[in-house]
Amino acid sequence: MNPPRYKIVFDGQLMPEASLEMVKTNLARLFKSDLARIDSLFSGTPVALKRDLGEGEAEQYLTALQRAGAKVRKELDQAASLSLVPTEAETVQAEQVKQAAAPHMTCPKCGHEQAKAAECSACGIIIEKYLARQAQLAEAAPAPAAVATAASPYAPPQANVAEQLPQYSELKVLGVSGRIGRVRYLGWLMAMTLCFIPIMLIGTGIAAMSSTLAILALGIVSIAAVVIGIFIGVQRLHDIGWSGWLLLVHLIPVVGSVFALLMLIIPGTQGVNRYGPPPPPNSTAVKILAWLFLLVPVTGIIAAIALPQYQGYVERAAEYQER
Structure with a gap:
């Protein structure tokens, strides 16, 4: 019998004494993502941040994310057909169908949805120039990125976050950063x-x-x-x-x-x-x-x-x- 697999679910709630801005900043750092995608995690809808985890891996993710201030929970990961939480592939497919049915577009930088245009009305970028610049940066990178930019800003970010946040702050007498009791x-x-x-x-x-x-x-x-x-x-x-x-x-x-x-x-x-x-x-x-x-x-x-x-x-x- 195969061992059970788990998923980490987040519905936008915070740990006690954690502020919203602090949690968003921590999640953006841990997932190596931008704040636009992190904001979508706080809509109140349960999102599976990580799926198909062993029990040990799930505990590591649970500890790291709770330490970052996100009130996450561990649940059994049932078959995809029985899951109430849409997978990233399903979300991308639904977004592609939506875009095909309506003359809308999503800004590749900020995720703003608008009618098809050469310029984003939210952040003001010229979309063709931005995509060309991103392609140049991808070619100049020493290694290909492990995570591709998803078509939907509502897809959960993907990154290995276990044990990324330090357990204790660094002690520095000559400085104003850090904490002492x-x-x-x-x-x-x-x-x-x-x-x-x-x-x-x-x-x-x-x-x-x-x-x-x-x-x-x-x-x-x-x-x-x-x-x-x-x-x-x-x-x-x-x-x-x-x-x-x-x-x-x-x-x-x-x-x-x-x-x-x-x-x-x-x-x-x-x-x-x-x-x-x-x-x-x-x-x-x-x-x-x-x-x-x-x-x-x-x-x-x-x-x-x-x-x-x-x-x-x-x-x-x-x-x-x-x-």
Whole structure:
């Protein structure tokens, strides 16, 4: 008995917390297709994105597409005559019959349907010149394209998408792209603080020789700290799903302090968001640095309470000895 075959079906629904534009962009990248064909997948009609798959292949496609934000499902692929989902060949054949019955045409670039003409009324291309240019590009290509342009824009794009989307985002301290979670945000802030402490001590030594040189060095170090802090803050906002421009809220009195606290409390989005895949798991060093960062304000609060009490105790002891 032959093992069952499966198909991946999509009817335009999105995974939780996924935005429509982000999903369209991910699908266009995975299928190596243009947005005009991707838009046709969101009409609400079930479309078989991939057919005749083994169980392992179907699971790979299911995982990759759900990670991209598309709410797809795996179904048994019955015989073509019993399938409720039209195949690509059937769709192409139906479109060819439709075109033969009516004096209409489909733009080869944007897929716009219109009466037969030399120029597309939607995108404005001269159709003969566009087709000639595409033929030249096809001849100059190092290898023939594996997927031909379908006559119908409603045919599902074809590409091997399994495991194409990275599982985790790449970590880059010097940059505003990517995502970092709450623990890594605290750990990186603590690491930056520890790196700048010896630099500040060196600046103190320079001040003994030249105050002008010390002020210049202090200015350079301060600017570097602010820039790195912006990079880290933007990546933390990306993990929540917010724009990095919201970092400007820190400039607002009182509100900025509350916003900084929210950045430490609000967890990141699960899975892929519009800023990329989730950050990788936290290392042991990151966790230790994050705890050290939390201990700094706690230690300061304890010292602020204990030092006045100790000073009062010393003063009372001195008065008692004088008596």
